Amino acid sequence: MAKLLFKLNQVPDDEAFEVRALLEEQGVEFYETTSGNWGVSMAAIWLSEPDDYERAKALLEDYQAERVLRMRAELEQRESAGEAETFATRVGQRPLQVVSILVLIALIAYVSIAPFVDMLKENG
Numbered sequence: 001m002a003k004l005l006f007k008l009n010q011v012p013d014d015e016a017f018e019v020r021a022l023l024e025e026q027g028v029e030f031y032e033t034t035s036g037n038w039g040v041s042m043a044a045i046w047l048s049e050p051d052d053y054e055r056a057k058a059l060l061e062d063y064q065a066e067r068v069l070r071m072r073a074e075l076e077q078r079e080s081a082g083e084a085e086t087f088a089t090r091v092g093q094r095p096l097q098v099v100s101i102l103v104l105i106a107l108i109a110y111v112s113i114a115p116f117v118d119m120l121k122e123n124g
Helices: 013-025 050-080 087-093 095-123
Strands: 003-007 030-033 044-047
Touching (some): 013 030, 013 044, 013 050, 087 095
Antiparallel strands (some): 003 044
C-alpha cells in the first residue's frame, strides 16, 4: 500500500522539482498525484514502497533544513542589495491592486462590525 510522503499543495515548482530529483537520485520509488481539474484532490508525492518511508522522510527533512538556510541566505542577500520586495515597492509597482485589496479589507471589516455597532447604539 502506498504511503504519503509530501503534499504538493502551494509548494513552489522549484521545491517540488528538487524533491523529485532527490528521491530519484537516492533510488526511492514514488509516484505523484495532482490536484485534478478542479483543484479538489490532493497533489502529493507518494511512496510506492512503504518500507522506504523512514529513509525518504529523513532525506526530505535534511533537504528542507538545507533549503530553509539557502532561502534565508538568498533573502538576506536581496535585502542587503535593496532588491527585496517591501510593501512600499509593491504599492509602487501595483498601486491599483494594493488599493483594491485595502478597500476590500475595509468593506469586510465594516460588514463584520456594523451589526454590533448598531446593536450598541440601540442599547446605549
